[in-house]
Amino acid sequence: MFAHKLWIVRWLAIAVGIVCAGCGQKSTPWAWQLPPGFSPPPVPVDNPMTVEKVTLGEKLFFDTRVSGNNQQACASCHHPQFAFAEPFATSTGSTGERHFRNALSLTNVAYNATFTWAHPNLTSLERQIIIPLYNEKPVEMGLTHNEHRVIQRLTEDTAYPQLFATAFPQTFPQLNKDVITVDNIVKALASYVRSLTAFDSKFDRYAYYGEDIFTEQEIRGLNLFMSERLECKHCHGGFNFSQSTVHEGGSTTVRGFHNTGLYAEQTALEFDRGAFDVTGDEMDKGLFRPPTLRNIALTAPYMHDGSIETLAEVIDFYAAGGRNTPTGNFPGDGRQHRNKSLFVHGFGISADEKNDLIAFLNTLTDRSLLPSQSEPKSESTLPAGESPADNRR
Ligand code: HEC
Ligand code: HEC
Structure with missing residues (x-):
């Protein structure tokens, strides 16, 4: 009986080993650039910081394809040249709706005890990022009822499937095609945003x-x-x-x-x-x-x-x-x-x-966070020469 179970376990391990292309890959731990004696920001255990996730998250952050109608990226409201804030009193979402608040800078945001201007219970970056993605009052990225469109766009891209597989090697890409999920998009975006530490003023x-x-x-x-x-x-x-x-x-x-x-x-x-x-x-x-x-x-x-x-x-x-x-x-x-x-x-x-x-x-x-170090790397669908910000005003 016991031997029979062991056999099944072995068989499964071999099967997984054959089909799991990304599984053997090692993730590269993120190296924080901090002044001597400084502690890094807190990082959730289920989303450890890796170079691979930050790289993927950066591409997603600048990519309008992550919005429901393909019109807006995170960077449309959080511009690197303005320390990831924007030079407008309040923001405008992907469908043209007006946000009632000013976009916050993301400089050292990983160290925040709470997120947004006034939310005492919002203490995780992963939970915060859900808001711009799904917000309906006002619509920001407009993901509600549009997840499948976003997933499809990313799945059809030449680079994303491999980037996701490398960033999330523990998911089995061939067994389970769902490595491009909203959960992983959020994890990658959170990793990138968390990486925006700046201590070189x-x-x-x-x-x-x-x-x-x-x-x-x-x-x-x-x-x-x-x-x-x-x-x-x-x-x-x-x-x-x-x-x-x-x-x-x-x-x-x-x-x-x-x-x-x-x-x-x-x-x-x-x-x-x-x-x-x-x-x-x-x-x-x-x-x-x-x-x-x-x-x-x-x-x-x-x-x-x-x-x-x-x-x-x-x-x-x-x-x-x-x-x-x-x-x-x-x-x-x-x-x-x-x-x-x-x-x-x-x-x-x-x-x-x-x-x-x-x-x-x-x-x-x-200035270490300003554009020369963090150029948009996405293949956004915007016309050549147009920045994501231009489509909004
Ligand atoms: C009682 C606490 C308190 C004190 C004292 C205080 N601030 Fe503030 N500060 C805040 C809060 C809260 C906000 C956000 C207020 C809002 O948007 O309604 C803020 C906002 C700001 C902003 C705008 C930040 C942004 O990103 O838009 C600046 C600049 C600022 N404070 C500078 C100062 C300076 C300079 C002083 C001293 C003269 C000062 N603050 C004293 C609590 C304080
Ligand atoms: C429509 C403009 C807009 C878009 C698009 C947008 N944001 Fe924001 N962001 C804001 C505004 C406005 C706030 C402040 C919200 C509040 O206080 O309620 C904010 C707050 C934040 C904060 C909290 C910062 C802090 O100091 O607490 C983070 C993190 C953030 N955004 C990340 C993102 C990410 C990642 C994306 C892409 C998925 C994104 N944002 C898309 C406008 C936007």
Whole structure:
């Protein structure tokens, strides 16, 4: 009886060995480029980082064929030249529908404790990526009811079948043709997005590599940023300039969300109530996540709805202790919002000090993620010379 079972197991092993072309392939572990002593970001056990998955994920990220109507890639809203954000107040989806929020930069996104502007429970990149793929309010990539089209397009491509087989060698391509699945697309995209770490800014070289390269003005700006007068460090602290940061082996996780007094309570109720829309807790009305300030000079306009144009205006906004908008579409005094953080109390700042602070924020720019290093590698179906962004506006 027992011997009979063993025979079956052996037979199966041989059969699998014959048909499983990709199975014997070794995956190449991803090597993080981090400053000395830095911990890598957390990586889920069921989606370990490999060079093969990042390579596939990069191709998918820039490929419009991943959208339902073949019109939009992830990169259509997350442009590498703008640190994977976009120069528009809010995004537009593949069918032309308007998103109500500003596209976030993906710089060091792997270290985020939560994802998107205001979702306290969204703690996995794999789960986050499902949103743009399937979102219906508004439609972004438009995958709902279109999965088969996307899978077919990728299956018919000359390169993808092999890339998927190499990236997911544990799936048996010949036994099970389903190596090109939405699950594997998401895993590859998450691996690529996770790989977008950048620690080569002027600030990093000054702070973590000990290079004495800050100007007097940048040092003054750094001190202002860290000061109790301006309070910036309380919400944009730590190596990622965001309170919401995790890393491998880290013991505590802070998931900070704050109301910065951008909108009056009655106004904000009408269109985007931040974390409240997820938790239903009154205290969460108008609370948003402080995003990383890395590459902030490249990602204007600012805030969850792109309603502030420049860094100088962002500083004016904090100096005023929030925003009073007497007229316009969303009138009201955000400064009086009862959930406004005590850290947004307003402060006096001179024109020179403002320039100093902006000079410091400029040192957070890291060009290692910009296009020369990450050219689109897809064979997108867009007309020659047209970038994925052009089909949207
Ligand atoms: C239509 C434009 C659009 C498309 C297409 C799009 N995104 Fe986004 N992305 C956004 C917006 C807007 C947000 C902020 C959403 C929010 O806060 O609700 C965002 C947020 C994110 C975040 C969270 C960042 C953070 O700091 O928390 C990740 C990761 C992300 N997108 C990855 C992707 C990937 C991968 C794709 C392709 C599958 C993609 N996006 C396609 C507009 C887009
Ligand atoms: C109480 C916490 C808090 C303090 C203090 C604070 N911020 Fe923020 N910051 C936030 C939050 C939350 C957001 C997102 C707000 C939104 O979109 O509604 C934000 C957004 C920003 C943005 C726009 C980010 C983007 O990607 O659009 C910049 C720039 C910024 N803050 C700079 C600063 C500076 C400079 C200071 C100090 C003068 C400062 N912040 C103080 C919490 C804070």
